[in-house]
Amino acid sequence: MAGFFYVITWHLVAKVIILPDIKLLIMSVASFLKQNKSTAFSFELLPPLRGNSIESLYSSVERLMQFAPAYINITTHRTDVVYREVSPGIFQRTTERRRPGTVAIAAALKSRYSVPTVPHIICSGFSPSELENELIDLSYLGITDLLVLRGDRAKESRNPQAAEYLYAVELCNQVSNFNRGVLLDGTEHSCGGEKFSFGVAGYPEKHEEAMNIDTDIENLKAKVQAGAEYVVTQMFFDNAKYFDFVARCRAAGIDVPIIPGLKPLTSLTQQTLLPKTFHIDLPMDLALELRKCTDNEQVKALGIEWATMQARELRSAGVPSIHFYSMNASASIEQIAKNVY
Numbered sequence: 001m002a003g004f005f006y007v008i009t010w011h012l013v014a015k016v017i018i019l020p021d022i023k024l025l026i027m028s029v030a031s032f033l034k035q036n037k038s039t040a041f042s043f044e045l046l047p048p049l050r051g052n053s054i055e056s057l058y059s060s061v062e063r064l065m066q067f068a069p070a071y072i073n074i075t076t077h078r079t080d081v082v083y084r085e086v087s088p089g090i091f092q093r094t095t096e097r098r099r100p101g102t103v104a105i106a107a108a109l110k111s112r113y114s115v116p117t118v119p120h121i122i123c124s125g126f127s128p129s130e131l132e133n134e135l136i137d138l139s140y141l142g143i144t145d146l147l148v149l150r151g152d153r154a155k156e157s158r159n160p161q162a163a164e165y166l167y168a169v170e171l172c173n174q175v176s177n178f179n180r181g182v183l184l185d186g187t188e189h190s191c192g193g194e195k196f197s198f199g200v201a202g203y204p205e206k207h208e209e210a211m212n213i214d215t216d217i218e219n220l221k222a223k224v225q226a227g228a229e230y231v232v233t234q235m236f237f238d239n240a241k242y243f244d245f246v247a248r249c250r251a252a253g254i255d256v257p258i259i260p261g262l263k264p265l266t267s268l269t270q271q272t273l274l275p276k277t278f279h280i281d282l283p284m285d286l287a288l289e290l291r292k293c294t295d296n297e298q299v300k301a302l303g304i305e306w307a308t309m310q311a312r313e314l315r316s317a318g319v320p321s322i323h324f325y326s327m328n329a330s331a332s333i334e335q336i337a338k339n340v341y
Helices: 022-026 028-037 055-067 102-113 129-139 168-179 211-223 239-251 270-278 286-294 296-316 330-340
Strands: 006-007 015-019 040-045 071-074 082-085 090-096 117-122 145-149 197-202 230-235 260-261 320-326
Touching: 006 129, 022 082, 028 197, 028 230, 040 055, 040 230, 055 270, 071 102, 082 296, 090 260, 102 117, 102 129, 117 129, 117 168, 145 168, 168 197, 168 211, 211 239, 230 239, 230 270, 239 260, 239 296, 260 296, 270 286, 296 320, 296 330, 320 330
Parallel strands: 040 071, 040 320, 071 117, 117 145, 145 197, 197 230, 230 260, 260 320
Antiparallel strands: 006 015, 082 090
């Protein structure tokens, strides 16, 4: 693949890994997306569950490095309230993050694979001051690509905590102010290093809380005006919805790259779980085929076939990148990438 080179990497057993051209490491993901002439490959990872080893994460990354990912996203998960029974009938209220370590994992992957990493930073579950501290940490580490999101509300309440931002655009403004050298209290900082470059989320089928698609696109435009340089979409299974979404965004004056996000089906439960959790539709052709599946292996095969079809059409249309949600699906994504790239 043009623009990439081979290296022999770590440990006593030699492995051949395709790593990005060093030029990509000194430019932002947004700049790369604007300059790249072919459809790039990228994927998203979840940090390991609390207490689990990072080795399983490395295993997932290594099987996908052969496709020269332009960047790797790492999700962030809020702190939730947990009630634990400490004695019969007595419960103690505590807080817990089931998947900590986003910043550390971003640094570890960047160092180990020499690939740009994009940690998610989210409003939900974090105060503005906590987010500012995270920005300072990331700046010190030289990790300056971000995906700025609101994040899911707390499980015990759909209402945000008083200290939290209500919307992602507020966090976009905070990051942009940080780039200008201004902290939350109005004082100046000199953390040094490159300024942050960030993307935001877009919803081809509308965010669940938006009144309609037009107001949702207005909200997206506000995030771009607040400094977002590209958009990554929620997963979708009907390319027509992505193309319509892009057309609507362009008509509204949103001219940044819009990256389609794909997730291959992997289990029978997803026929109800995905529509419920992500508020998306499965097209009828896919639904009819999914109904015929009797086990997860059949679903995985269908997921690979359908996502391959989506990715080929998107690549033919010249999208700047295809972003894969790899949660429990790295083996499927490996096969899809072989089919497409």
